[in-house]
Amino acid sequence: MTxxxxxxxxxxxxxxxxxxxxxxxVIVSVEETLIFDILKVEEPDIVIVDGDIDSxxxxxxxxxxxxxxxxxxxxxxxxxxxxxxxxxxxLFIKMPIDKKLLAxxxxxxxxxxxxxxxxxxxxxxxxxSLYQLNVLYNTSSQLAGTLDKDKLIKIMIEGIEKSxxxxxxxxxxxxxxxxxxxxxxxxYKVSDRLLEALKLRAILSYKSLxxxxxxxxxxxxxxxxxxxxxxxxxxxxxxxRFDNMFAxxxxxxxxxGFTEIYREKPFSTEDATCxxxxxxxxxxxLQSASFTQELKATNRKLEKLERLKSEFISIxxxxxxxxxxxxxxxxxxxxSGKAGDMTENIEKFVSMxxxxxxxxxxxxxxxLDISKIEAGKMDFKFExxxxxxxxxxxxxxxxxxxxxxxxTIKYTPSGDDVEIYGDSNRLEQVLTNLVSNAIKFxxxxxxxxxxxxxxxxxxxxxxxxxxxxxxxxxxxYLQVCxxxxxxxxxxxxxxxVFDKFAQIENSLSxxxxxxxxxxxxxxxxxxxxxxxxxxxxxxxxGSRFYFVIPVANDKSNFVMIKKQLxxxxxxxxxxxxVIKIKSTNDVIENLMKENNxxxxxxxxxxxxxxxxxxxxxxxxxxxxxxxxxxxxxKKIDSVVEQNKDLYGECDIMYSYExxxxxxxxxxxxx
Amino acid sequence: MKKILIVDDEQDIVESLKFxxxxxxxxxxxxxxxxxxxxxxxxIMPDLIILDVMMPxxxxxxxxxxxxxxxxxxxxxxxxxxxxxxxxxxxxxxxxGVNEYITKPFELDDIVKKVQxxxxxxxxx
Numbered sequence: 001m002t003x004x005x006x007x008x009x010x011x012x013x014x015x016x017x018x019x020x021x022x023x024x025x026v027i028v029s030v031e032e033t034l035i036f037d038i039l040k041v042e043e044p045d046i047v048i049v050d051g052d053i054d055s056x057x058x059x060x061x062x063x064x065x066x067x068x069x070x071x072x073x074x075x076x077x078x079x080x081x082x083x084x085x086x087x088x089x090x091l092f093i094k095m096p097i098d099k100k101l102l103a104x105x106x107x108x109x110x111x112x113x114x115x116x117x118x119x120x121x122x123x124x125x126x127x128x129s130l131y132q133l134n135v136l137y138n139t140s141s142q143l144a145g146t147l148d149k150d151k152l153i154k155i156m157i158e159g160i161e162k163s164x165x166x167x168x169x170x171x172x173x174x175x176x177x178x179x180x181x182x183x184x185x186x187x188y189k190v191s192d193r194l195l196e197a198l199k200l201r202a203i204l205s206y207k208s209l210x211x212x213x214x215x216x217x218x219x220x221x222x223x224x225x226x227x228x229x230x231x232x233x234x235x236x237x238x239x240x241r242f243d244n245m246f247a248x249x250x251x252x253x254x255x256x257g258f259t260e261i262y263r264e265k266p267f268s269t270e271d272a273t274c275x276x277x278x279x280x281x282x283x284x285x286l287q288s289a290s291f292t293q294e295l296k297a298t299n300r301k302l303e304k305l306e307r308l309k310s311e312f313i314s315i316x317x318x319x320x321x322x323x324x325x326x327x328x329x330x331x332x333x334x335x336s337g338k339a340g341d342m343t344e345n346i347e348k349f350v351s352m353x354x355x356x357x358x359x360x361x362x363x364x365x366x367x368l369d370i371s372k373i374e375a376g377k378m379d380f381k382f383e384x385x386x387x388x389x390x391x392x393x394x395x396x397x398x399x400x401x402x403x404x405x406x407x408t409i410k411y412t413p414s415g416d417d418v419e420i421y422g423d424s425n426r427l428e429q430v431l432t433n434l435v436s437n438a439i440k441f442x443x444x445x446x447x448x449x450x451x452x453x454x455x456x457x458x459x460x461x462x463x464x465x466x467x468x469x470x471x472x473x474x475x476x477y478l479q480v481c482x483x484x485x486x487x488x489x490x491x492x493x494x495x496x497v498f499d500k501f502a503q504i505e506n507s508l509s510x511x512x513x514x515x516x517x518x519x520x521x522x523x524x525x526x527x528x529x530x531x532x533x534x535x536x537x538x539x540x541x542g543s544r545f546y547f548v549i550p551v552a553n554d555k556s557n558f559v560m561i562k563k564q565l566x567x568x569x570x571x572x573x574x575x576x577x578v579i580k581i582k583s584t585n586d587v588i589e590n591l592m593k594e595n596n597x598x599x600x601x602x603x604x605x606x607x608x609x610x611x612x613x614x615x616x617x618x619x620x621x622x623x624x625x626x627x628x629x630x631x632x633x634k635k636i637d638s639v640v641e642q643n644k645d646l647y648g649e650c651d652i653m654y655s656y657e658x659x660x661x662x663x664x665x666x667x668x669x670x
Numbered sequence: 671m672k673k674i675l676i677v678d679d680e681q682d683i684v685e686s687l688k689f690x691x692x693x694x695x696x697x698x699x700x701x702x703x704x705x706x707x708x709x710x711x712x713x714i715m716p717d718l719i720i721l722d723v724m725m726p727x728x729x730x731x732x733x734x735x736x737x738x739x740x741x742x743x744x745x746x747x748x749x750x751x752x753x754x755x756x757x758x759x760x761x762x763x764x765x766x767g768v769n770e771y772i773t774k775p776f777e778l779d780d781i782v783k784k785v786q787x788x789x790x791x792x793x794x795x
Contacts, residue, residue: 318724322680325775329686332778338693361775 001025002110005038005070007061008050013075013097017048020099021106030055039068045113046070046106049089052077062088069117071109125270132274135163140281147289149175156249156282157185157259163274166261168239172202173249173257176293178215180206181223188233190226197237199224201260209248210255243267245275251283254290306375313371320364328357366517369429370500373524380423380528384552387452387478388413390424394431395450398439406445409435414453419552420478426525427549430533433518434482434545441486441543449483454551462546465495466534473532477548485542494535498523522547671697672789673714677707677733678722678751687720690778691785704728711737716746718788720781721768723752731766738767747788751776 004026006014018026027042029035030053038044047070049062065072066088074089075097086092091105139159143152153173160169168190171183182202184190190198196219203217242262249256259279267275331354333339335347342350372378395409402409431450438448457473489497500520519533526533529549537543674696678684681702688698699714701707705727711719719737723730730750737743749770770784 321774322683326680326682326686328775329683329778333686333689336690336778338690 002046002106003027003042003044005029005035005042005044005047006050007035007047007053007056008075009053009055010050013050016097016099017102020103032056032061035061036064039065039070044070045110046073048073048075050075050077051085052079052095058085059088071113073106073109129270132163132270135159136274136277136281139278143281143285147285147292149173149286149289149293152282152285152289153183153257156278157183159278160259160261160275161185163278164261164263164267164271165265166263167242168235169259169261170198170202171257171259172206174215175223179223180215180217180221181225183225183227185227185229186235187229188235189228189231191234191236194236194239195224197240205246205258205260209258245272247276247279249279249283249286251287254287256283256286256290309371310375310377313368317364317368321361324357324361324364328354328361331357363517366521369521370517370524373521373528378528380426382421382423384419385422385424385427386417386419387427387480387549390427391431391450391452391480394428394435398432398435401436402439402448405439405442407439407442407448409448409450411450412452414451416452416454416478418454418476418478420529420549421552422529422549426528430522430525430547431480431482433522434547437518437545438482438484438486438543442484443486446485448485450480451483452478452480455479455548457548460548461536462534463491463494463536466532469532470534473548473550476551477531478551479546479548481544481546483542483544488539488541489535489537489543490539491537494537497535498533671695672717673697673699674785674789675699675701675707675711675714675716675719677701677704677710677719677725677730679703679725680722683722683751686778687781690782694782694786696785696789704730704733708733708736711743711746715743718785719746719748720785721748721750723750731762734766734768749781749784751781 002021002024004017004021004024006017006026006028007030008014008028009030014026014028027038027044029038039047047065047068049058049065049072051058051074062072062074062085071091072089073091073093074086075093075095076086077095091109093102093105136159139155142155142159146152146155150173153171157169157171160166166185167188168184168186171185172180173183174180182199184195184198199219199222203219203222206217207213239262242264243266244260244262245267246258246260248258261275331350334342334350335354369378391411391413395411399409435448435450442448454476456476457470460470460473460477460479462470498519500517523533526547526549531547531549533545533547535543535545674691676684676687676691676698677700678687679702684700684702688700691698699710699716701710704725707719707721707725708728711733721730721733730752734748734750737746737748744767747769748767749772750768751772752774769788772781772784
């Protein structure tokens with residue numbers, strides 16, 4: 001049925017129109033105020049304006065009707081009309097009225113109007129879908145940015161609200177395993193009895209969703225969080241009559257909660273799809289969040305254990321050392337003869353006691369060392385050094401011991417003048433261990449040879465059981481070799497000599513004693529120097545123990561040096577980072593200058609080239625605020641991720657300096 | 671005779687130190703906790719103090735600080751003895767004015783030599 005509004009005083013015209021459209025509704029009016037009320041309330045499809053009307057300002061009326069979605073049909077009669085009147089009409093018909101023409105004109109314009117309306121509606125729907133899609137996209141990118149359960153749920157609810165405009169939503173989530181929370185987002189206040197009803201409903205839903213609920217939710221332990229938008233009104237049970245949608249938040253077998261929304265205006269199928277998608281989107285981040293939560297808890301436990309272990313070791317070592325010192329002191333006094341004369345036997349047995357006290361103290365030191373290294377708490381003092389003085393020192397130190405067995409220690413330096421980056425005390429420790437072992441295992445009147453020379457990693461020769469340690473080496477190394485002419489080691493035992501406590505079943509090794517930790521410590525110390533240690537041996541002919549340390553300032557050894565720089569910077573308490581330098585800590589700047597590592601200042605953005613590759617810097621420092629640092633970190637991460645073969649070996653550390661000297665460390669290496 | 675004060679809660683260590691130092695001709699006074707040690711130090715005005723770090727009541731650093739910031743006692747040399755060997759401990763020692771720093775386990779001979787560096791070959795004044 002079509003609705004007509006006829007603006008005319010002429011009853012003849014009214015009659016004609018009613019005759020042409022017998023089954024349609026025709027409203028007639030000439031009252032100006034009434035006309036616009038009818039337009040508003042009755043929403044006619046067509047307004048027929050009689051051009052011969054005298055009582056109205058047609059020009060003005062037509063202009064105003066134009067604002068309504070109607071077709072204006074002007075009947076042109078006797079009167080002359082200026083352009084303003086005719087301009088605002090859609091259709092014209094001349095007097096006398098041709099009934100057929102009138103019917104046809106109205107019919108065709110109605111059809112046009114209908115299709116226009118349809119188009120407007122589908123346009124609106126399209127816009128709506130586009131908006132929902134946009135919300136979906138925004139929500140998903142927001143979800144990717146956090147691993148906080150509360151935030152994830154909040155983002156999800158916000159997304160649903162934006163795209164679906166609900167009046168009320170109820171979301172159940174678990175902050176931790178035993179902490180259920182019901183989050184209620186509502187346009188208006190929620191009455192107490194509605195709240196109770198929602199709680200009950202949530203509990204019932206929870207129980208019906210899971211066949212075997214892992215955790216019992218009761219009214220008492222269900223925490224409520226209310227977010228009310230407007231306090232002006234209160235919802236009661238009437239809300240429950242609204243259209244509603246429900247979706248569990250779960251992934252495979254894992255259940256995270258559910259969400260239910262209520263809206264006065266019914267939901268469409270598209271709305272349902274949008275709702276489901278939004279809820280589904282949150283599940284994977286929620287799962288990661290759960291994992292992260294578990295990981296963090298485990299980490300905290302581990303950290304505590306680690307701390308306990310360190311404390312335990314430091315206490316034990318103190319407690320063990322003190323009585324040991326007393327024992328040693330007492331025996332020293334007896335042996336010095338100050339306490340009185342002693343027989344040959346007394347001297348023999350007290351000496352035996354002292355020797356073993358010293359051995360025990362060595363074992364305690366070894367234990368302390370290995371636990372320190374394993375906990376990453378070993379303090380290193382890395383600096384550029386030459387190896388010759390270190391070897392000479394150890395040689396001189398052990399010459400006396402060697403003499404007791406009639407052994408000689410020979411050192412042949414290669415004459416290569418190279419520097420290494422190392423801690424001389426620790427290198428002394430390694431070398432002392434190797435030479436002591438050599439002394440122990442060489443029969444009387446033998447010789448121990450120490451040699452040092454520069455070698456390239458490619459030229460190294462080793463038993464394949466050491467491959468894992470050595471094949472990662474690149475570039476030039478300083479190699480030190482300690483060779484004895486003792487009993488040797490069987491091939492199958494070669495690798496095990498560096499295992500903790502794995503004393504080789506060998507009568508002699510038992511006889512000579514030791515903690516069994518010397519070589520494992522040496523191996524760890526070499527690792528800290530970015531070097532390696534290994535051995536080869538021939539039964540009854542002797543063994544050769546080798547260790548290598550990267551030659552400093554060797555361009556081919558860039559990665560190694562960089563690692564050392566990071567270590568050095570760490571021990572200086574400075575943080576290194578990827579990202580640009582503006583005005584950076586002097587310590588780092590000097591460090592870089594010394595090693596010719598960075599002589600350019602890069603702006604943050606020029607670091608990443610237009611084609612997505614990265615300026616080939618191995619170490620970059622940053623200076624700036626946290627947000628821009630994080631932004632660039634993400635960018636660099638993605639570049640590295642995409643070019644794994646190129647940057648796979650590359651160490652990247654991030655940290656920011658916030659306001660002067662406070663360091664917020666957030667560094668990690670790849 | 672030069673007076674040496676030994677402060678350590680480990681009686682056996684104190685005993686052995688006392689023995690070797692007395693054999694070398696010094697007079698030794700002993701205390702087994704920080705409080706007694708501090709009291710005794712002010713009472714007898716020793717020529718040198720051997721001090722342990724970890725002690726009940728008042729620890730070695732505190733004693734050292736109290737004495738070194740007092741004009742009356744600041745010239746008494748202090749040899750600190752401890753099981754700790756961490757760098758930072760050494761730094762605290764320096765900051766509190768400790769003259770020497772020896773880590774356990776130590777050789778008795780080393781301590782005697784150190785004492786003799788400060789007080790001369792024998793305890794005779």
